[in-house]
Amino acid sequence: MPVELTASQALNLWHSVSLEQVRVDNRDLTLRQISILLHIYLVPPPHTVRGLAGILGVTKPVITRALDTMGDLGLVTRSRDERDKRNVIIKRTVDGALYLEKLGDLIIDQGRKLSI
């Protein structure tokens, strides 16, 4: 079920959503953080630091720091993998799900408002 967009629609959608996100959200996540958050919530678990680093093409400390920040915001949680105690399993939270639900609504709303 592909979504067909014109160049104008694509950029206008991105524009309006980004703008609203900047205006409404004081948390100001970076693009990397948003990518990580979306990945955790949209791709089946388990998620590890190393795995995320590989997928995003960044170093491990970047993931650790992003998880620190988003952990403080209550958007994700971490816990040791009891089967292999070297690993850390990244888990979802209610607040994180809520955050993405709002983002989804925003995208849908702005998509509906598109003209041209």
Next chain:
Amino acid sequence: MPVELTASQALNLWHSVSLEQVRVDNRDLTLRQISILLHIYLVPPPHTVRGLAGILGVTKPVITRALDTMGDLGLVTRSRDERDKRNVIIKRTVDGALYLEKLGDLIIDQGRKLSI
């Protein structure tokens, strides 16, 4: 010509585009910078520092700094308004247009790839 998206499509689209943007682009613009860039290129000029600050709901130095950064990257230019020399007019560049063209293509591509 509205675009109707399901919640799943909206978030998956945002996910895949953000992910590709992180992977491909080493410039790593913030969400604010992206908003400013899109605004400059999608909304008819003239654009001023004060105007952008009001639209994004941020302070003027935020805009000045963002323009400094994106100016260094060649994505925008500034020049004094000769009619009112207090103002600075923000202008588009070839590189900036190219950058957004690629972003638009990325959004369109990822939209086409959507399943479910």
Next chain:
DNA sequence: CCGAAAAGAAACGCTTCCGTAACGGTCTGA
């Protein structure tokens, strides 16, 4: 003609992010 207002930039101290490198805890296979 001059003082107030406006616009943008610069300065300041602070926070957060970055990449590289080093570190401890855990596993594993020779």
Next chain:
DNA sequence: TCAGACCGTTACGGAAGCGTTTCTTTTCGG
């Protein structure tokens, strides 16, 4: 069993962002 690999975190110096405040230039009304 233990040396090496693996995993995530922490440390470090540096770069860039933030909001507030101050400054310079320019405009404009009385």
